[in-house]
Amino acid sequence: MESLKQDLELLYELQIYDIKIDDVRKKVDQAPLLIEEKNEVLFVKKAVVDATRQHFVEMSSLKKEKEALLDSKEKAINKYVLELNTVKSNNVYKALLLEIEKSKADKTVVEDEILELMDRIDGEAVKVKVSEDELKMIENKIKNDIREIELSAKKLEEEIIKIEKEREDHKLKIDKSVLLHYERLRKGRSGQGIALIDQDSCSGCGMALRPQLINQAQKGLDLVFCDNCSRILLKK
Ligand SMILES: [Zn+2]
Known part of the structure; x- marks a missing residue:
């Protein structure tokens, strides 16, 4: 029966x-995963930029606190200076002078701290700018990459439709009962229901075949x- 052999040849082509x-479907299925990976990279980068911004904000508010402290020290000194003019007792006068000295020393410390903070804030501002520019890039x-992934997935989908159409046309040439066997066997066998005999082995699973089977x-x-x-x- 030459026709069965012909059917099997056609079936083998169908399997191609x-x-x-x-294969193409696998590539299409990978697209969402690839996109997710890209978005993950972006998410991490955004978190880094947010942390840099947050640090900048924290330092700026610390500077404001120090400035308020400085202001209160200056007010205290002015108050003591005014009091100096009104005191009668020598001891109180001396005590006030001491307070003024102490407050001035405190003020210097705070002023130094503010200067140091200003330097650090300048540095942080540069870091924020650099990381924001980097993020933009x-x-x-990533937007481009994702667009490309989506575009290529779309092209692959179109390719699948084209191959499926060719497959449908090809299918019509094959005997229906042979086809039915093949479709049933495809499931759970990596989509392959027919295998060539390669020398004396099944090319589907690699097992050596009985001579009788090869003969048949x-x-x-x-x-x-x-x-x-169980492949054909x-x-x-
Ligand atoms: Zn096999």
């Missing part, structure tokens, strides 16, 4: 379409299945 469709790049397949009178993986066997 199926393998191609599965990365954001643009060669004759092509009936469907022959691999003892191990084709001897070219």
Whole structure:
């Protein structure tokens, strides 16, 4: 029966379409994952920029606190100076002078702290700017990358539709019962329901085949299945 062999040859060609469709489908299925990875990179970068901004804000408010403290020290000194003019007792006068000296010393410390903070704030401002610029660049790049991934997924989808159409046309040439066997066997066998006999082994699972099976397949009178993986066997 030459026609069964022909059917099997056609079936084997059909399987090439199926393998191609599965391959392309796998690539399409990867797209959301790739996009997620890109967004994850962006998310982490944004968190770094936020932390830098936060640090800048914290230092700025610390500077404001120090400035308020400085202001209160200055007011205290002015108050003591005014009091100096009104006191009668020598001891109180001396005590006031001491307070003034102490407050002035405190004021110097706070002034130094403010100066140091200002330097650090300048440094932080540069860091914020640099990281914001970097983020903008990365954001643009990632947006482009995602667009490309989506575009290529769309092209692959179109390719699948094209191959599926060719497959449908090809399918019409094959005997329906042979086709039915194949479709049933495809499931759970990496989408492959037919295997070539490669020397004396099944190319689907690699198991050595009984000579009798090879013989039967060669004759092509009936469907022959691999003892191990149950795929339809084709001897070219
Ligand atoms: Zn096998």
